[in-house]
Amino acid sequence: MTPIEGFGAAAPDASRPMRADARRNRARVLEAAEAVFAAEGVGAPTEAVARRAGVGIGTVFRHFPTKEALLEAVLVERMRALVEHARRAAEDDEPGAALFGFLERVVEQTATKHAFADALSGAGVDVTEVVRDVRAALLAAVDALVARARAAGAVRADVGGAAVVAVLVGASHAALWAPDEPTRATAVRVILDGLRHAP
Incomplete structure (x- = not known):
């Protein structure tokens, strides 16, 4: 990936801690990018992200020298949010409901995740390399969630x-192929129901 022309500086040195205001600006840019890409697609211009974040375009490029770098960061942040979820x-008192609620959230985000990955x-x-570490964390978190749901029957x-x-x-592929929302919901429910304990 090549830095955007006119903003050719390298990405910030990860070994040096960012100042508090720089961390806030980076968080604002990521939050804005998430909203803009969700509303307008991954083809939305970086300028739209800067406007929504309330920062100059130079601030965006200081943190994310390329559009691809910004997309990478948003994708990783989305996966980190799933890890935390x-x-x-x-830790929920109802492990089964917690597991299926989590799975439904993942499926809901499928189309957006595919758009980021395709771009x-x-x-x-x-x-695969970009998400390697966060993917490992996600798999470990899912393992723990499933183990609790299994122990609860x-x-x-x-x-x-x-x-x-x-x-x-x-389930994610089924959601992408469904022609409308009712069909999508039914298909996903049928697939996920296969995980449930049969009485």
């Missing part, structure tokens, strides 16, 4: 984290 859900892949970015005894992830992939 899974960890909180694993990055199209720019020559190795998406909410899911089948033969279901583990890897099986749930495989089911999620199937």
